[in-house]
Amino acid sequence: MMDAATGPRPSPGKEYFLIPHPDTPPRSVQHVNVSMHRSGRSMHITFAIEGATERLALPQPAKPYRTDELWRTTCLEFFVATGPESYLEFNFSPSSQWAEYRFDNYRAGMQALPVDEPPVILVSDEGDCLIVPVIIEWPNMAVGAVGLTAVIEETDGTKSYWALAHAPGAPDFHNRDCWIATLPVAGRP
Numbered sequence: 764m765m766d767a768a769t770g771p772r773p774s775p776g777k778e779y780f781l782i783p784h785p786d787t788p789p790r791s792v793q794h795v796n797v798s799m800h801r802s803g804r805s806m807h808i809t810f811a812i813e814g815a816t817e818r819l820a821l822p823q824p825a826k827p828y829r830t831d832e833l834w835r836t837t838c839l840e841f842f843v844a845t846g847p848e849s850y851l852e853f854n855f856s857p858s859s860q861w862a863e864y865r866f867d868n869y870r871a872g873m874q875a876l877p878v879d880e881p882p883v884i885l886v887s888d889e890g891d892c893l894i895v896p897v898i899i900e901w902p903n904m905a906v907g908a909v910g911l912t913a914v915i916e917e918t919d920g921t922k923s924y925w926a927l928a929h930a931p932g933a934p935d936f937h938n939r940d941c942w943i944a945t946l947p948v949a950g951r952p
Contacts, residue, residue, distance in 0.1 A: 776798045776799050776800025776807065776809075776947060777798065777799060777800070777944075777947060778796055778797070778798045779796065779797045779798070779799070779911055779927055779944055780794065780795075780796055781795040781796070781797060781911060781912070781913060781925035781926055781927060782925065782926065782927070782928070782929070783795075783923045783924065783925050784923070784924040784925075784926070784929050784933075784934040785929070786933065786934070787922060787923045787924050787934060788923060789814070789915060789917070789921065789923035790818070790917055790919065790921045791814045791815040791818035791819070791917050791921075792812055792813070792814040792815075792819075792915055792917070792923060793813045793814040794811075794812075794813040794814070795810065795811070795812050795813070795913050795915070795925045796810075796811045796813070797809065797810050797811070797911045798811075799909075799911070799944070799947055800947050801901060801946070801947045801948065801949045802949065803901075803949060804900060804901045805898050805899070805900065805901060806898070806899050806900075806901050806902075806947075807896065807897070807898055808839075808841055808855075808896075808897045808898075808899070808911075809894065809895070809896045809897070810839045810855075810894070810895040810896075810897070810913060811892055811893070811894050811895075812892065812893040812895075812913070812915060813891060813892045814891065815891070816888050816889075816890065816891065816892065816893045818917050818918050818919070819837060819893060819915065819916070819917060819918070820836055820837055820916040820917055820918050820920075821837055821857045821858075821886075821893075822836055822837065822856055822857060822858035822860070823858060824858055824859060824886075825858040825859055825860055826859070827859040827860065827861065827881055827882070827883075827884065828860060828861075828881075829860070829861060829862055829863070829875070829881070830856075830860045830861075830862060831862055833854040833855075833856045833860060833861070833862055834854060834914050836856075836914070836916045837856070837857060837913075837914060837915050837916050838854050838855065838856055838913070838914045839854075839855045839856075839857075839895055839897070839912075839913050840852065840853065840854050840855070840910070840911075840912040840913065840914075840936060841853040841855075841897075841899075841909070841910070841911060841912075842909065842910035842911075842912065842936060842937070842941075842942055843902060843905040843907070843908070843909050843910075843946065844905070844906060844907035844908045844909075844939070844942065845865070845902075845904040845905060845906055845907075846906065848867065848868035848869070849865070849866060849867055849868065850865075850866050850937075850939075851863065851864065851865055851866070851876060851902055851904070851905065852864045852866065852937075853882070853899060855882060855884050855895065855897045856884070857884070857886045857893070857895055859884045859886075861881060861882045861884060862875075863875070863876035863878055863882075863899075864876055866937075869937060869938075869939075870937050876902075878900060879900060880900045882897055882898060882899045882900075883896075883897065883898040883899075884896075884897050885897075905946055906946075907945075907946070908939060908942040908943070908944070908945065909942055909944040909945060909946055910926065910927065910936060910939075910941050910942035910943075910944070911926070911927055911944055912924070912925060912926045912927075912936040912941065913925040913926075924936070926941040927941060927942070927943045927944055928940060928941050928943050929941060
């Protein structure tokens with residue numbers, strides 16, 4: 764992440780750099796970085812979208828509540844394995860709306876994931892960098908690989924699909940070939 768006045772800012776936790784899918788290049792976004800760390804029962808995920816932030820299509824701020832189909836516009840996502848085939852999907856909108864799902868296997872058996880505490884989603888526009896810190900309750904069932912992804916829509920209608928890696932074919936964040944991060948240990952990046 765960059766700070767216009769002082770240069771790079773340290774971010775807590777391990778930092779990951781997402782890449783756009785080659786079939787959906789961005790026009791105004793230069794980089795998408797994600798840092799992730801765990802503290803007790805909380806997972807802290809910070810997304811940083813660098814580029815011409817005034818050209819991002821961002822949903823209007825709203826009360827934080829669960830809603831479906833956030834991925835149709837700018838949406839930040841976190842996937843985590845819970846077993847050999849099962850996994851969780853978390854969607855975070857810069858509007859502060861969110862969704863959490865459980866899947867039995869690849870795109871099948873989708874159910875809303877019950878949560879005790881909704882995610883906390885904050886947004887800070889720093890001119891050339893949109894910072895979106897998210898805090899979620901630690902998913903106890905999470906055991907393995909992690910996918911960090913983003914759908915970014917621009918005001919001209921351009922949509923780019925960002926992930927740690929992309930499988931061949933169209934963008935598909937549910938494909939575990941995209942999940943190359945690992946869960947952080949509590950208190951360590």
